[in-house]
Amino acid sequence: MRLPRRHPLLVAVPLCALAVLAARPTDGEGDGPYAPGHGPESGASAQVARLYEEAAAATLKYEAGRRQASRQRTEVRRLEELLDRERQESEVLRDDLGRIARSQYRSGGGLPLTAHLILADDPEEVIRGQRAVWKANLTLGTALKRNARAEARLARNEAKAEKAWKALEKRNKELADLKGSIEQKLETARWQLQGQADASVAAGSCRGAVRLDQPETAFTGSWVAPVESYVLSASYGSGGALWANRHTGQDFAVPIGTPVRSVGGGKVVKVSCGGAFGIEIVVEHAGGYYTQYAHLAAVTVDQGEHVSPGQWIGQSGTSGNSTGPHLHFEVRVTPEMGSAVNPVSWLAQRGLTL
Template identity: 50%
Template structure:
């Protein structure tokens, strides 16, 4: 289902819910401090914004480890099946060898049922040389079969040992993967709860029309891209596109929606300067950047911001966290490319991104 944004007023039920949320969070001291929010906040580890940022990373790590374990289990199971097939084949060969040994033993027994020794047989034989030749051949056959039986027994022992080792490793990996799945589930549950609190905090700021100020997020150097231009979020699903029509927009849809979970880091698509940070209205919490070359980009329906007005940002810098504030039906980032910082000057964002070397859509 497409996640929509627009410029129409929010439903009365949503405003009532937001008002209740404002009363609750106002009583807890969580409402914004000043319109425009030109000051910074260094959130402690217990605030929703900081908690979501930490859990977002932990969830990514837990998911990666779980997937790594799941692939390892799959590979070990495949290896076990191959070894089991080899073992079954060797056991079949061993059974045939044993049958041959049994037939040879019975034949030798029948050949000496007169109880005479080899010496006596030689004395009474009409062709001693032929008898000795047959005895030699029989001995060679015995040795060949014995060698094959021993080799098969060794092979069976080695395969059985390898199978036990693979089974032990597989059980260990399966246990570890189950543990990682449990941890992943716990982190996901915590993240979902923290996202709810972060969104409620954003809703209260929008209803009050007062932003809380910048909530700084620690960003590692490796998380800054080398490209000059990037998408506003990572690991997204494109939803409502530019120019679309619907009940949520008084005119055509003016941007491109990137569907992501609440609290996802929102990136500056390119270097520039923050010209607007605002809360309230159909766009909810929004940030507008000015880029060299005369273009502006807007990021809307956020749950919190990580920059202040007038600040200079670089490509890929985290400037906010996604949400669903304002006239929004689900968590996403509404992204616009504009000719001015104001509403009404938007151009189609996906072709613009592609022209700037960002393959998307």
């Protein structure tokens, strides 16, 4: 079983902001020329474009906030571990001080040094012992003071880190709420756009292509994937109740509104809005091959137009005989169905691995 290839969505989402499509219906039916979309229906396209951009920005901020919060939590844990070690060392020092005190008591109790000297068999030994005790007390006192300062400093740092972490958590919650709100609006707008596509398919009348500027691409090869971010779903040749014989293309599971790209340079020979494929585009490439992009929500190109590798030609959807949002991508040796070849192998022969 071929494992699906996943691509980071954060790269694709900002690109989607410029690739959302919609247009007014034309007077003609079926295939034919397309007038640039204007009027009320293009409002759905503009709303989806704006929400894609806002969702992308909110996602970037949210992910940055999560990374910052994670670093802050790591710092808090580090400080807690350091503080625990310092406290353990303090306990050891206190135990040492206790042993010294007990030793002094057993060796003479509260007798003054003069009494020890009078009663001792070796006064010099008593003096050396007292000097050692004095040095030990001095060293221990210094260590305890240093430890107390370190513990106070660590406690302050810990409190500071905890406060910063809580502030980040609050900010992240706000960002998550904002992100969720935008995504909810985006989902509503996506289905509004899909509703327009379904109406076009039902009427057999294509809406006009909307001309949207796309950023300059920097593709190094002559062939690119038809969508930027995806999960491979139904593959070429697979069986199932949805197809009369075998699946004739490769499906890419993507949300409604995802920009669809021409995999290579060529000429748009078909734009259709009816039938099992819903809204579809067929592009002719050099060498006698054709690529099909089906179940779209909208298109950005006209029939007869020349396209370059990676150029946006449509927006994914779930029009026609489709069980959910995805792009049906097919490679053929003729413009019509019934002449499909394996699209994954075909692209692999051209240096592109899906």
